[in-house]
Amino acid sequence: MSKQLMLGNAALARGLYEAGCAVASSYPGTPSTETTEEAAKFDEIYCEWAPNEKVAMEVAFGASMGGKRSFCAMKHVGLNVAADPLFTISYTGVNAGMVICVADDAGMHSSQNEQDSRHYAIAAKVPMLEPADSAEALEFTKLAFDLSERFDTPVIVKMCTRVSHSQSVVETHERITPPARPYIKNIQKNVMMPGNAKKKHPLVEARTRALAEYAETAPLNRIEWGSRELGIITSSTSYQYVKEVFGQDASVLKLGMVYPMPDKLIREFAAGVKKLAVVEELDPIIENHCRLLGLSPAGKDILPLEDEYSQNLIAAAFGRPVPQGKKLDEPIPARPPVMCAGCPHRGIFYLLAKHKCTVFGDIGCYTLGAAAPLYAIDISTCMGGSVSGIHGFNKALGKESENRTVAVIGDSTFMHSGMTGLANIAYNQSNSTVIILDNSITGMTGHQQNPTTGFNLRGDPAGKIDLEALCRSMGFAHVRVVDPYDLAESEKALVEELAADCPSVIISRRPCALLKYVRHKPPVVVDRDKCKSCKMCMKLGCPAISMHGGKAVIDKTLCLGCGVCEQLCKFGAICEQ
Numbered sequence: 001m002s003k004q005l006m007l008g009n010a011a012l013a014r015g016l017y018e019a020g021c022a023v024a025s026s027y028p029g030t031p032s033t034e035t036t037e038e039a040a041k042f043d044e045i046y047c048e049w050a051p052n053e054k055v056a057m058e059v060a061f062g063a064s065m066g067g068k069r070s071f072c073a074m075k076h077v078g079l080n081v082a083a084d085p086l087f088t089i090s091y092t093g094v095n096a097g098m099v100i101c102v103a104d105d106a107g108m109h110s111s112q113n114e115q116d117s118r119h120y121a122i123a124a125k126v127p128m129l130e131p132a133d134s135a136e137a138l139e140f141t142k143l144a145f146d147l148s149e150r151f152d153t154p155v156i157v158k159m160c161t162r163v164s165h166s167q168s169v170v171e172t173h174e175r176i177t178p179p180a181r182p183y184i185k186n187i188q189k190n191v192m193m194p195g196n197a198k199k200k201h202p203l204v205e206a207r208t209r210a211l212a213e214y215a216e217t218a219p220l221n222r223i224e225w226g227s228r229e230l231g232i233i234t235s236s237t238s239y240q241y242v243k244e245v246f247g248q249d250a251s252v253l254k255l256g257m258v259y260p261m262p263d264k265l266i267r268e269f270a271a272g273v274k275k276l277a278v279v280e281e282l283d284p285i286i287e288n289h290c291r292l293l294g295l296s297p298a299g300k301d302i303l304p305l306e307d308e309y310s311q312n313l314i315a316a317a318f319g320r321p322v323p324q325g326k327k328l329d330e331p332i333p334a335r336p337p338v339m340c341a342g343c344p345h346r347g348i349f350y351l352l353a354k355h356k357c358t359v360f361g362d363i364g365c366y367t368l369g370a371a372a373p374l375y376a377i378d379i380s381t382c383m384g385g386s387v388s389g390i391h392g393f394n395k396a397l398g399k400e401s402e403n404r405t406v407a408v409i410g411d412s413t414f415m416h417s418g419m420t421g422l423a424n425i426a427y428n429q430s431n432s433t434v435i436i437l438d439n440s441i442t443g444m445t446g447h448q449q450n451p452t453t454g455f456n457l458r459g460d461p462a463g464k465i466d467l468e469a470l471c472r473s474m475g476f477a478h479v480r481v482v483d484p485y486d487l488a489e490s491e492k493a494l495v496e497e498l499a500a501d502c503p504s505v506i507i508s509r510r511p512c513a514l515l516k517y518v519r520h521k522p523p524v525v526v527d528r529d530k531c532k533s534c535k536m537c538m539k540l541g542c543p544a545i546s547m548h549g550g551k552a553v554i555d556k557t558l559c560l561g562c563g564v565c566e567q568l569c570k571f572g573a574i575c576e577q
Helices: 008-018 033-039 053-065 076-092 118-124 134-151 194-217 236-246 263-271 285-292 311-317 345-354 365-370 385-397 411-428 467-473 487-499 564-568
Strands: 002-007 023-026 046-049 070-075 098-104 155-160 167-172 222-224 230-234 251-254 257-259 275-279 358-360 405-410 433-438 478-482 504-509 524-526 545-548 551-554 574-576
Touching: 002 008, 002 134, 008 033, 008 098, 008 134, 008 155, 008 167, 023 033, 023 053, 033 046, 033 070, 053 070, 053 076, 053 098, 070 076, 076 098, 076 118, 076 194, 098 134, 118 155, 118 257, 118 285, 134 155, 134 167, 134 194, 155 236, 194 263, 222 263, 230 236, 230 263, 230 285, 236 251, 236 275, 236 311, 251 263, 263 285, 275 285, 345 365, 345 405, 345 433, 345 487, 345 564, 358 385, 365 405, 385 405, 385 411, 385 433, 405 411, 411 433, 411 467, 433 467, 433 487, 467 478, 467 504, 478 487, 487 504, 487 564, 524 551, 564 574
Parallel strands: 023 046, 023 070, 070 098, 098 155, 230 251, 230 275, 358 405, 405 433, 433 504, 478 504
Antiparallel strands: 002 167, 222 251, 524 574, 545 551
16 A cells, blocks of 8 residues: 555546456547546556547446446546447446546536536436545545446446546555456346336336435545534535635535435435535536425525636635735736647648638637637537538538538547548538548547557557548548648649539648657748738748747747748748758
């Protein structure tokens, strides 16, 4: 046993190791990504990146049925993708323990929406544990496997950005590997055709009642008595904020198991305080449950439904003193997110903006194509949404849109959920142009491999999907590959495929500029005598280019020598050193 300082995600991975987990399958998604990356450091755990979260959950379920403890991880929107198997696995139950990590992103640090995953636990009738720090992330993960096997159910461990990406002290222990559970054929239990599923639903309800009874005495849920004037029911990071604000000036019921909740314990706690309140981020899940019990806690009447909480926010809501920080004499300039210098996507978005295309965007680094000064993306919803969306758009508008509308999607996102949309275009024949932005990696979440890269999670050689062959096999006669650093080549392909009266795919292929193996050219420079201050180069939105004294300047510490700005300068002012 030893004590270490660990990120929440690393601690969860350590919990997988100590619990004897054998198989982990995930799709990267901030803030959950590191759980599987850290788990891959243990040789005893087989780890993989799956094409999407649905596949990952089904792999984990398969491993569980095979008798080995299993795991899958995803961010909150990823659970939407995996919801289909989740609801039915709740009915079948498991063989060996199966744990699902979902990481919510209150505050939308890296997400397209705020979403409270506790709704899924309630709807799928699956127990959910919610750690408040790294130590609990480790211990709750181990406990989740035990509960999974004890109650014949998958168990969700709900993380969030602040727990996932903050550090605290944990105690580590040795790995305990339980013996493999034999697979026993049982059609009534494992085949959810209507006749069998109908019989399983009452068992699920009985299991939920048994879990609720367990929750009453489980150490996951505990009362910390302080002043009886105010009692606060809370969980996750909100617990940390409450303790920092109130200390012993309030009593706290900390819920580590947020579904099902301990009704008797909640009533006992409420009876022991003069005033009751609930502090929870996002939706009033605990608060509404208290109201169903006949209680009337303060909650969302004084606290917001949106964004993440803080110590100061909670202090202000309860009329407590709010520490005042030092104010700057001048406001800090805004630093909006931009694509990196040398990003291979920049040239493509410049061309799309130049030709005033309507662009269906998708989820990835390239969503920044919507930002200033390019403003090149018009619509973006979810993973794969661009490819399906352009088909519907063009079917609705026909010739009015076909020759000026484009869908963009990254290579990893395409493998995640773009293939079915592309198949739909081929099958139902819309004159749609799809650009696959192939930067040879899953970029936005920190350079994870995917089925198009030829390497697996550990960096070993793996099966590689041939995007060109895949698109042609779907029925696309027009499939062409361009280098996005070559603006003339890329523009020619864009103009020709938009003009073509058939579905087409353009693959823009250039590795992410931040990949370690990529070798860059020397930075380009500006000849100030030739610069006419036209600011054409500024239209790219490259962070390496700025204006000083009315002339363009290129920061050699940022420039990667991609040459895109050089191609735009009509006066030859930008050149190689």
